[in-house]
Amino acid sequence: MRLPIRVQLTVWYLAVLTAIIAMLGAFIVVRFRADMRAGIDRDARHTWRPLARQYAAGGLQDFASYSGTVLPRDGADQVFDSGGRLLASWGEAATHSVIVTPEVRAEAIAGRMRVVTVALGAEREQYRAFVGPIDRLGERQVLAVAEPFQPVEDSVERVLTLLLFTVPVALTAAAAGGWWLARKALRPVERMRSKAEHIGIDRLGERIAVPRGSDELSHLATTLNAMLNRLEQGVTEKQRLVADASHELRTPLAVMRAELDVSLLGDMAPTARTVLESVREEVDRMSRTVNNLLTLAQADEGQLQLLTAPLVLRDRVRAAIRALAPAAAAKGLEVEEFAVLPAGEPGVVEADAQRVDQLLANLVGNAVAYTPPGGTVSVVTWQRGEEAGLTVCDTGPGIPPDALDRVFDRFFRVDGARRRASGGSGLGLAICREIAVAHGGRVWVESDPGGGSAFSVALPVAAPTVRAGLLKAHDDEVTLREI
Ligand code: ADP
Numbered sequence: 001m002r003l004p005i006r007v008q009l010t011v012w013y014l015a016v017l018t019a020i021i022a023m024l025g026a027f028i029v030v031r032f033r034a035d036m037r038a039g040i041d042r043d044a045r046h047t048w049r050p051l052a053r054q055y056a057a058g059g060l061q062d063f064a065s066y067s068g069t070v071l072p073r074d075g076a077d078q079v080f081d082s083g084g085r086l087l088a089s090w091g092e093a094a095t096h097s098v099i100v101t102p103e104v105r106a107e108a109i110a111g112r113m114r115v116v117t118v119a120l121g122a123e124r125e126q127y128r129a130f131v132g133p134i135d136r137l138g139e140r141q142v143l144a145v146a147e148p149f150q151p152v153e154d155s156v157e158r159v160l161t162l163l164l165f166t167v168p169v170a171l172t173a174a175a176a177g178g179w180w181l182a183r184k185a186l187r188p189v190e191r192m193r194s195k196a197e198h199i200g201i202d203r204l205g206e207r208i209a210v211p212r213g214s215d216e217l218s219h220l221a222t223t224l225n226a227m228l229n230r231l232e233q234g235v236t237e238k239q240r241l242v243a244d245a246s247h248e249l250r251t252p253l254a255v256m257r258a259e260l261d262v263s264l265l266g267d268m269a270p271t272a273r274t275v276l277e278s279v280r281e282e283v284d285r286m287s288r289t290v291n292n293l294l295t296l297a298q299a300d301e302g303q304l305q306l307l308t309a310p311l312v313l314r315d316r317v318r319a320a321i322r323a324l325a326p327a328a329a330a331k332g333l334e335v336e337e338f339a340v341l342p343a344g345e346p347g348v349v350e351a352d353a354q355r356v357d358q359l360l361a362n363l364v365g366n367a368v369a370y371t372p373p374g375g376t377v378s379v380v381t382w383q384r385g386e387e388a389g390l391t392v393c394d395t396g397p398g399i400p401p402d403a404l405d406r407v408f409d410r411f412f413r414v415d416g417a418r419r420r421a422s423g424g425s426g427l428g429l430a431i432c433r434e435i436a437v438a439h440g441g442r443v444w445v446e447s448d449p450g451g452g453s454a455f456s457v458a459l460p461v462a463a464p465t466v467r468a469g470l471l472k473a474h475d476d477e478v479t480l481r482e483i
Contacts, residue, residue, distance in 0.1 A: 006182045007252060013178040018171060025163050029156055036152040037128065041115045044130035048070055048145040052134050055079060055143060059136065072147065075119065076127070079134075080105055080142040087141070093120040094120045099129050099144040104247040108133045108142040116145065125150040142356045188217050196224065201298035202300070220377065236301075243297035246290045253287045274293040288365065291358055291425040296410070306352040306438060310466045312355075312461075313347045314339050314381040317390055320360035322381060328368045328377065335368075336378035347381050348467045349459040355435045360390075362428035364454050367394040369424070370453075389441070399447040408433045434456065 003011070026193050051106040054066045060079070067077050067090035076091025086098065089268045097120045104453060113132040116300050120127050122415045134141050134266040188211050195208045207228060210221040260280045264273065298304045314337075320339055328335050341347050350358075367377040376394035399407055399414060429443075432455075436443045441459035461467070 006179065009182040010175060010178045013182075014171060014175050017174050019380055021167055021171070025167070028286070029163075031424055032033055032159070033156050037149065040128045040147050040149055040152070041130070044115065044128055044145050044147045045076060047075070047147070048130045048132060048143065051077060051145060052132065052143050056134055056136050060088050064090050067091070071145065074148045075146060077143065077145045082109060082140050091146070093125070093127065093146065093148075096122060099146050100142065101126075104131050105142050107131075108144075109140055117149065120146060126153050139333050156203050188339045189220075191222055192217075192224065196241055199228065201235065204228065204235055239297045239300045242293055243301070246294035246297065248295070249290045250284075250287070253283060253290060257283050257287065277326075288358075288361060289425050289427065292362070292425070292431040295358065295431050295434060296427065299438065304434065304438050306355065308350045308352055308439075309358060310347050310462050311351050311391060313349055316353065316356050316360055317379050317381055320357065320364045323361065324364050324368050327365075331368065331371070332373045333368060333371055334376045336376065338378070341379040341381070341383050345383050345388075345467065347383045348462040349388050349439070350462045350466065351439050351459055355438070359432045359435045359457060362432050363392045363457070366424075366428060366455070367392050367396065367453075370394065371396040384460060386461055387441070387458040388461040389456055391454050391456040393452060393454045398449040398451050398453050401443060404445060404447065408443060428477075429455075 051067065051070055054070075055063060058066075063079070071077060071178070074091075074093065076089070076094035076099065078089045079087045080093050080100070081087055083232070084102060084105055097118075099118055099120065100108070100116075104116055107114055108131050111133055113130070115128060115130050118127050118129050126149040126346070128149045129144050131142060131144045134143050170309065176372070192208050195206075199206050199208075204451065207225045209223045210225070212219045257280065260276055260283060264276055264280070268276070283383040297305065317337060321335055326337065339347060362456065364377065364379060371377055371394040377392065377394045380391045403412075403414050408429045410430040412429075413424065413426045433443050436457050436459065439459050441457060443457050445453060445455050447453035
């Protein structure tokens with residue numbers, strides 16, 4: 001598992017800092033101990049010389065008194081004869097201990113000076129001892145001078161204990177600081193990420209804010225924006241191509257449709273009629289797809305222009321049903337149409353008739369296409385509060401719950417099997433949504449898999465004065481029912 005960069009930065013920072021502090025601490029402690037030891041060794045050597053001179057001249061007499069004047073109070077010294085016998089001793093630490101081991105004493109007898117660490121006294125405390133030979137009355141003797149090293153060891157121990165307690169606290173504070181810094185440094189990246197996440201195909205005009213200055217982050221933002229420019233340009237060119245192509249295809253399709261209608265009016269063999277009717281159906285389907293593509297391209301370019309006028313919804317519903325009646329009859333479908341309207345309301349909206357027809361053609365067309373032979377398609381026109389709309393119900397296969405949210409997405413189709421069977425493009429419902437939203441309305445679907453679907457469109461109802469004007473004209477036709 002990869003940890004977030006913020007955590008990685010903090011962990012690395014902490015690891016490097018810990019290593020640096022550990023090395024620095026070790027270096028300082030070792031250096032401090034070595035320097036102190038060198039100082040004590042120097043002192044011991046400087047003390048040894050006058051003592052050796054005094055002893056060589058005066059012997060054991062006054063040994064204690066001049067030892068007391070030359071040595072520090074907690075120091076000690078001892079003299080041994082050539083056989084290793086202790087001749088004299090001064091200092092409390094030397095009372096119960098011998099400063100030199102036989103080996104060191106033998107080396108001194110052989111004429112070599114040595115500085116060694118020894119443990120003296122009842123407490124076995126650390127001392128540095130300078131040991132060297134003295135020639136007195138023709139005999140080689142050994143003088144050992146010891147100076148306390150324990151205070152240095154105690155100081156080192158105190159420093160180590162101090163480091164042991166303060167370093168973790170300092171590291172915790174450094175980790176918190178590192179975490180905060182990493183967060184601060186990565187905040188602009190997070191801002192860019194969330195902005196980039198929101199830029200979709202429908203918001204390609206938006207850009208990422210470029211942080212001030214000319215650092216890596218501002219370069220990243222500029223590069224991303226340049227990429228968005230190129231994407232936007234590419235998408236715009238594609239949309240224009242689709243819009244132009246669909247626009248060019250509309251006229252020949254309309255001409256073909258008209259010519260087919262004329263041809264079907266004349267006498268012809270039944271097989272030829274069947275073929276021509278099937279061709280007319282395909283031309284209708286192609287026209288719907290081309291219209292859908294053109295509408296989508298216009299919506300994407302922000303050019304979905306609406307020529308709105310007061311519209312009695314039920315009239316448009318009836319017209320759509322009429323247009324699809326042959327296809328429904330061919331499948332043996334029963335088509336019902338009725339209205340549920342409050343008294344005195346004709347269900348009027350201010351909308352673009354052509355777009356509403358397109359929307360209805362898609363919804364009713366789908367119901368007819370997806371309902372198996374022998375089923376029923378019913379279209380209800382309704383008005384509730386500030387909305388007037390319609391619901392197209394069918395007894396088709398329904399839509400699985402996991403697909404309900406996506407059926408209005410472009411090119412979404414429920415499954416491959418149905419795709420092959422019905423040959424749709426997956427654009428119809430996306431177009432319905434674009435048209436409804438452009439009118440300030442909405443679309444939704446309710447469905448039980450296996451129990452049919454109900455697609456609804458709601459549009460803002462027209463102003464009361466507009467509604468009253470149209471009510472009179474439709475009084476005779478519309479069956480008003482109280483709700
Ligand atoms: P298509 O051209 O495929 O019909 P639409 O956008 O109109 O494209 O529909 C998207 C998908 O939603 C369809 O492919 C189909 O799977 C499903 N669908 C639409 N209407 C119905 C319906 N009345 N009954 C069952 N499924 C439907």
